[in-house]
Amino acid sequence: MNFWLRLDSMDRRWVFLMMGLAVAIPILWIGITGRTFPETATPAARDVFRAIDSLPEGSRVLFGFDYDPASSGELQPMATSLMRQCAAKKLRIVCIALWPLGGNLAQETLAEVVRSDFPTMREGVDFVNLGYQAGNEGVMKVVLTDFKKAFPVDSRGQPSNDIEILKDVKTVSDFPLIVNVGAGYPGNKEWIQYVISACQGKVKMVAGCTGVSAPQLYPYYPVQLAGLLGAIKGAAEYESLVNEAMGGVPAPKYLEAQRRMAPQLFGHLLMVSLILAGNGIYFAGKRRPQR
Amino acid sequence: MTRQGKTWLVMCGVLAALLIARGLTGEGLGRVYVKKVEVSLGSEQVAGAQGVSQTIWKEVPADKATMKWVEWNQVAPKEFFAARAANPAQDSISLSWPRTIGLWLGAFFTLAIMSFLYADNIAYKLAEATVIGVSAAYWMVIGFWETLVPKLFGALTPTLVSKLVLPSLQPSDVVQQISMWVALVLGVMMLWRLAPRGGWIAAWPLAFIVGVTAGLKIVSHVESDLMAQAAATMQPIVEVVPSATGGTDWYATTWATLANALVLVGVVCGLVYFLFSVQHKGVIGGAARVGVWYLMITFGAAFGFTVMGRIALLAARFEFLFDDWLWLIDPNHLRS
Amino acid sequence: MILRRTIPIWIATLGGFVMLISAFGKPIEGMGESFAEVFNVIAAIAFVLGAGSLLKANLTKISRRDAGWGFAIVTLSTFAVTLIAGIFKVGVNPSRDFPLATFSGKQTTPESPFGWLYEYAMVPLTSTMFALLAFYVASAAFRAFRAKNLEAGLLLGTAFIVLLGRTFAGVILTGWLPEWASGLRLENLSVYVMQVFNTAGNRAIIVGIALGVAATSLRILLGVDRSWMGTGGDR
Numbered sequence: 056m057n058f059w060l061r062l063d064s065m066d067r068r069w070v071f072l073m074m075g076l077a078v079a080i081p082i083l084w085i086g087i088t089g090r091t092f093p094e095t096a097t098p099a100a101r102d103v104f105r106a107i108d109s110l111p112e113g114s115r116v117l118f119g120f121d122y123d124p125a126s127s128g129e130l131q132p133m134a135t136s137l138m139r140q141c142a143a144k145k146l147r148i149v150c151i152a153l154w155p156l157g158g159n160l161a162q163e164t165l166a167e168v169v170r171s172d173f174p175t176m177r178e179g180v181d182f183v184n185l186g187y188q189a190g191n192e193g194v195m196k197v198v199l200t201d202f203k204k205a206f207p208v209d210s211r212g213q214p215s216n217d218i219e220i221l222k223d224v225k226t227v228s229d230f231p232l233i234v235n236v237g238a239g240y241p242g243n244k245e246w247i248q249y250v251i252s253a254c255q256g257k258v259k260m261v262a263g264c265t266g267v268s269a270p271q272l273y274p275y276y277p278v279q280l281a282g283l284l285g286a287i288k289g290a291a292e293y294e295s296l297v298n299e300a301m302g303g304v305p306a307p308k309y310l311e312a313q314r315r316m317a318p319q320l321f322g323h324l325l326m327v328s329l330i331l332a333g334n335g336i337y338f339a340g341k342r343r344p345q346r
Numbered sequence: 347m348t349r350q351g352k353t354w355l356v357m358c359g360v361l362a363a364l365l366i367a368r369g370l371t372g373e374g375l376g377r378v379y380v381k382k383v384e385v386s387l388g389s390e391q392v393a394g395a396q397g398v399s400q401t402i403w404k405e406v407p408a409d410k411a412t413m414k415w416v417e418w419n420q421v422a423p424k425e426f427f428a429a430r431a432a433n434p435a436q437d438s439i440s441l442s443w444p445r446t447i448g449l450w451l452g453a454f455f456t457l458a459i460m461s462f463l464y465a466d467n468i469a470y471k472l473a474e475a476t477v478i479g480v481s482a483a484y485w486m487v488i489g490f491w492e493t494l495v496p497k498l499f500g501a502l503t504p505t506l507v508s509k510l511v512l513p514s515l516q517p518s519d520v521v522q523q524i525s526m527w528v529a530l531v532l533g534v535m536m537l538w539r540l541a542p543r544g545g546w547i548a549a550w551p552l553a554f555i556v557g558v559t560a561g562l563k564i565v566s567h568v569e570s571d572l573m574a575q576a577a578a579t580m581q582p583i584v585e586v587v588p589s590a591t592g593g594t595d596w597y598a599t600t601w602a603t604l605a606n607a608l609v610l611v612g613v614v615c616g617l618v619y620f621l622f623s624v625q626h627k628g629v630i631g632g633a634a635r636v637g638v639w640y641l642m643i644t645f646g647a648a649f650g651f652t653v654m655g656r657i658a659l660l661a662a663r664f665e666f667l668f669d670d671w672l673w674l675i676d677p678n679h680l681r682s
Numbered sequence: 683m684i685l686r687r688t689i690p691i692w693i694a695t696l697g698g699f700v701m702l703i704s705a706f707g708k709p710i711e712g713m714g715e716s717f718a719e720v721f722n723v724i725a726a727i728a729f730v731l732g733a734g735s736l737l738k739a740n741l742t743k744i745s746r747r748d749a750g751w752g753f754a755i756v757t758l759s760t761f762a763v764t765l766i767a768g769i770f771k772v773g774v775n776p777s778r779d780f781p782l783a784t785f786s787g788k789q790t791t792p793e794s795p796f797g798w799l800y801e802y803a804m805v806p807l808t809s810t811m812f813a814l815l816a817f818y819v820a821s822a823a824f825r826a827f828r829a830k831n832l833e834a835g836l837l838l839g840t841a842f843i844v845l846l847g848r849t850f851a852g853v854i855l856t857g858w859l860p861e862w863a864s865g866l867r868l869e870n871l872s873v874y875v876m877q878v879f880n881t882a883g884n885r886a887i888i889v890g891i892a893l894g895v896a897a898t899s900l901r902i903l904l905g906v907d908r909s910w911m912g913t914g915g916d917r
Contacts, residue, residue, distance in 0.1 A: 070824055071463045071817045078657060078816070079664050086668060086675025092850040097873050124801070125809040128662025129655060155488045156800075159790055189493040189726070192562055193718030200711055207516050211779045212786060214514050245566075252570035253705075266655025270648045273876050274885040278578040279570070285876075286651055287658040288848045307678045314677055315661050320849040322657035322816070327845055329824040330838065337828045387781050403781055413781040418793055445792070448802030455803060459810040463817055475753040477807040479760030480799055482736050487768030487796065489726035491789060498723050513780045521716060529720040533727030540734045549690045549911060551724050556910045557694030558721045560899035561701025571892035575885050601865075605878050612882025613889070620890045637886065642833045644883025646840025647875055653841075654848060656816035663813045666806070 059339035062332060070329065077325040081317035091313040092320070093295075100292035103261040103282030104140065104300070110232060112145040115220070117230040119246065120150060120157035120164070122238035126265055127160065132312035133263035133290040134160070134236045136297045138168040139309065141234070143301060147220050148182040149230070151206060153194060153241045158186035158210055167308060179209075180219045186210035191241040195249040198227040228257045232281075236263040243272055247279050263289065291316050350465060357464070361457075368672055373681065375673045376453070378445035379426040380418040382438055386411030418442060422680040453671040456663055501526040579613045581606040612640040691905045698903040736761065760803075767795040840875055847872025 085091065096104070110116070118138070122130045141148050148169070150161035161184045169176050176182055185206040188194050197205035202224050203215040215221050223229065227250055237243040243262040251260050261282040264272055269285030276283045284293050290312035298305040347355075368375050388406035391399050408414065426439045455476070458469040500507045501518040508515040518526075532551040539548040585606055587598035618630060619637030626634045668674045676682055697717060704714025740754040748754075766772065767789075774794045777786035789796045829835040846852050852868030859867050865874075901907035 067821045067825075068464060070821045074660075074817050074820045075463075078660050079668075082661060082664050082668060083675060086665075086677050089677070095853075095869065097869075098877075099873075124805045125812065126659070128665075128809070129658045155492060156790060159788075187492060189489075189497075190718065190722045192566075193715075193722050196562075196718055197715055200715070204715075208512070208514050210788075212512065212514050212777050213779060214516070248566040248570040252566065252574055266651040266653075266658065269651050270644065270876070270880050271884055271888075273881045274575060274578070274888055276877075276881075279574055286654045286848070288654065311677075315658060316849060318661040318664070319654065319657055320851055322660075323653065323845040323849050324851055326653055326820060326823055327842055329820055330827045330841070333824045333827055334829055334838075337830075385775070385778065387778065403779060405778075415775050417775060420792070444798060445802075448798055452802045452806040455806040456810045459807060459814060462814070471750065471753050472756060473807055475756035476760045476803060477811070478736070479757040479762075480764045480804045481808070482733055483761045483764035483768060484800060484804060486729045486733050486765060487789065489729040490769060491771075493722055493726035497719055498726075508783075510783055511785045513783050513786065521712070522719075525716040525720050526723065529723035529727075532720065533724050536724060536727055537731055537734070539731060540738075546686045549686065550693055552910070553690035553693040554697050555721060555724060556902060557697030558701050558717055560694070560902040561698035562718070563895050564698075564702060564899040564903075565705040567892040567895040571888045572896070575889050575892070579885060605874075608878050609882045609885070612879060613885045616883055616886025617889060620886065638833060639836055640879055640883040640886070642836040643840045643875065643879040644887070646837040647844050647880040649837070649841045650844025650848065653816070653819055653845060656813060656819060659809055660813040660816040663806075663810050 057339075059336050063336045063340075073325055073329075074322065077321040078318040081321050085314050085317045089307075091310060092316050094291050094313060094316070096292040096296050097289075099276060099283040099285065100289055100296065101282075102277060103137075103263075103284055103293055104296045106232060106259055106261045106281040107137070107140050107144060107146070107234070108300075110144065110146055113147060114232070115147045115149060115224070115230050116141050117227065117233045118148050118150045118161070119233065119235035119237065120152040120161045121154050121242040122160065122236060122265075123154050123156040124160070126238035128315075129265050129287050129290070130236050130238060130263060131160070131164075132287070132294055132315070133284050134164050135168055135308060135311070136290070136294045137234050137236065137261075137263065138164050139172070139301070140297050142169050142173040142176060142182075143297075145181075147180075149220060149224075150182070150184040152187040153191060154238070155187050155189075158184065161186070162210065179213070183218055183220050184210040185215070192245055192249050195241075195245060199250060199253050200226060202226055202229070228254055230258060233258060233260040234262075235260065237268075238265050239268065243268070243280075244275075247275050251279050263293075287312055287315050287319060353464070354467070368674070373423070373427070373673065376446065376449055376671045377423065378442045378449055379421050379423055379439055380442040380445065381421045381425070382440070383417045383419055384408065385413075385415050385417055387413040420445065424679070424681050427681070449671060453667060456667060460663075498526050498529060502530070579610055581610070583607075611636065616640050687908075687911070690911060691908065694910075695903055695905055698899065702903070733761070733765075760799075764796065764799050767799065772796070840879070843868060843871050843875055847875075 107116075118141070120134065138148065148165075150158075150165065152158040152161055165182060165184060169182055186209065188206055190197075190205075194205050203221065206215055208214055209218060227233070233246060233250070235243050235246050237246075243264050246260060246262075251258060259281045260279070261284075262272060262280055263284040264286075266286030269283070269289070272280065272283055272285070284290055294309065294312045298309055365375070386406055386408045387403045388410050389401050389403050389412060392402055393399055403413070420442070421439055426441075429436050429439045454469075455473050458473040461467055462470040495507060495511055496515070500512065500515050501522050504515060504517060532554055535547050536551040537548075539545055583603070583606075585599065585602040587595045587602050589595035589598075615633045615637035617637070618633040619626075619641065621630070621634075624630055665675075665677075669677065669680075673681060700710060700717050701714050704710045704717075737758070740758050742748075743754040744751045744758075771785050771787065771789045772795050774785075774787040774789050774791065774796075776783055777788075780786040787794075790800065791797045792801050827838060827841075829838050846855060847868035847870075852872065856867040856869075864870060898907060902910065
């Protein structure tokens with residue numbers, strides 16, 4: 056039997072095994088050596104960095120956590136680096152979530168970045184977690200007219216009216232920038248559709264999204280979205296930008312996305328090889344005389 | 347025994363042997379440690395907004411506390427190793443059996459789902475049945491505590507809700523109360539669908555949902571996806587990009603102009619392809635064909651990004667197995 | 683007829699127009715918010731409907747001893763355990779700010795049985811199910827991704843550029859290209875593909891969807907489209 060025919064009749068479980076190994080071995084290798092690949096930031100990631108960097112110290116940022124632990128493999132590295140840049144820039148961070156578990160992830164990110172590396176920031180003054188609010192687009196409609204009505208209390212149950220950081224906040228327009236990390240519905244697209252369009256240029260937005268939703272968000276960049284981090288690659292690019300700006304040797308928690316690029320590389324190479332092999336079989340079959 | 351049965355046996359045997367070998371080397375594997383935190387709270391009266399006195403609760407020494415409980419916070423294993431090295435009899439950090447069992451259960455479920463790649467089997471079916479049950483209940487619980495309690499019961503039975511759940515509940519006005527009564531009635535009508543007769547009653551709440559969705563979507567889609575997208579497509583025919591020295595960057599200008607033109611052509615041709623009320627012949631046919639090319643490139647990009655996303659999720663699952671469960675790698679330095 | 687068809691159409695029209703006008707007019711802005719809240723509460727109550735259907739389907743399976751009825755018992759048991767743990771906030775400490783309110787704590791903390799079930803059952807199960815698609819996409823790409831014509835070739839070529847350009851492979855394969863030809867490096871090509879061709883293609887789709895949504899919504903608001911009622915059909 057010739058090579059192409061044998062390849063064609065290969066059990067698909069061998070393909071599964073190859074994919075498993077292509078992803079698993081680099082994870083072990085990176086996990087043991089701690090080495091990562093260098094990253095060059097693309098314009099979309101650089102624009103996210105610039106949008107945050109250009110804000111004056113003390114500006115308020117609305118930070119949305121619209122994802123859950125199931126997609127945190129892709130999105131948590133983005134949230135961590137975004138939070139780090141905001142804190143380093145001395146911006147005042149207001150966290151919200153339209154996904155039930157987003158409130159918990161905001162709490163974890165605040166603990167991991169702000170509480171541990173920026174201990175001078177005070178809860179309620181420099182940052183606050185308003186937690187999860189049910190209602191999807193309904194909540195977005197309300198923040199346009201009365202922010203505190205949409206988020207009446209913070210995650211501890213304290214009334215929003217008594218929180219220093221929200222003192223002169225009336226509507227979402229009082230935030231010059233929305234940073235949203237989203238995995239699906241409701242998420243980045245809905246923020247653009249219901250809030251950014253309605254604010255007519257008063258509020259900018261940068262977004263981090265999963266690989267599946269990234270292509271659908273590109274048409275909104277750079278007009279409706281000031282910057283976009285697409286999939287783990289976007290996270291790795293932005294992570295390297297923030298690490299470079301911060302200087303020094305980054306802690307392992309600030310290298311998560313860059314570590315994930317190794318399995319990504321070998322997984323993608325395998326995919327390309329499989330497509331080439333599949334086409335090899337196809338064209339070899341076409342050349343064979345039909346009986 | 348069939349060949350498949352033998353393969354399963356070998357795979358399970360190899361996995362068990364590797365687990366035992368891993369368990370016997372170094373610090374072992376798959377354990378979760380927790381730190382005991384005793385919460386002691388005492389109340390204090392302070393002047394709140396508009397001069398009304400209010401009760402706030404603060405951390406106080408245990409002997410002055412009026413409310414006490416114990417919390418168990420997860421810590422990195424290296425904290426346990428350090429505490430044990432300093433004092434072998436310490437009990438502030440200890441092994442958490444519930445979380446350790448949970449970790450192993452998580453590993454079992456991960457492997458059970460992955461086992462479907464070889465063939466359908468009882469472990470996969472068990473995992474599948476579990477995910478259906480847990481997720482259905484999860485969304486019910488979230489709906490109950492996050493929507494029904496604060497919004498519906500908060501408006502209809504505010505005293506009870508503020509006493510048991512949300513002491514900072516804002517009082518609701520008459521409009522809110524009326525709207526929540528309407529919501530309750532429509533919600534009950536919705537449940538009528540489960541009754542053997544009178545299913546049409548559920549059409550009223552369905553009508554409300556359909557109508558509100560239509561009204562909500564029409565504005566956002568026209569404003570954000572039609573007008574704003576059309577405006578973003580209409581860019582200058584020649585976009586001059588200034589260079590760093592103050593002149594014109596001709597390379598960037600050429601590229602920006604070309605990119606604007608390509609986007610315009612792509613959007614127009616793509617829309618022509620979606621125009622099904624006109625026969626795709628002549629100029630329209632040519633434009634539609636160009637539109638198809640653009641769409642194919644779009645789908646190719648979507649494919650690439652989807653692969654990227656799925657591999658990232660797979661990498662996260664493998665990291666869970668290798669790092670959290672098997673302790674083979676330690677990228678976040680949690681154990682050393 | 684009035685109860686079954688006319689009133690539902692009027693409810694849909696009223697709900698839709700209130701939401702539509704509330705986007706433009708301050709006077710009924712509040713009414714739009716109230717309608718949105720009613721919508722959310724009905725949606726939350728609809729989860730009960732979903733649970734009812736789940737119970738009905740699985741109990742029928744068990745009573746008939748259909749194939750796999752044992753797994754139906756697992757589904758119902760995990761459903762009941764999760765529901766009880768979550769609704770009664772079993773093992774959840776009250777909030778530190780309001781310790782006297784018994785149910786003020788969050789049920790999603792991992793110390794509670796509900797949080798435990800989420801973290802150790804639901805997260806591994808759902809994320810592994812999504813991750814499994816990486817394997818099936820690989821297999822499908824090997825079996826079915828063929829450059830049979832120009833269109834398929836474009837799709838395939840773009841996938842190559844994106845897959846290689848969005849990893850270090852792009853740098854390895856085309857990093858040697860001189861500066862004047864840097865536009866042809868895979869990582870730059872993938873940026874052009876995303877910002878020009880993908881943007882144009884997806885924009886056409888988005889605009890098409892927006893037009894479709896606007897048309898369908900108007901038909902519903904004006905009572906022309908009644909297909910959502912199931913048995914009606916369009917006029």
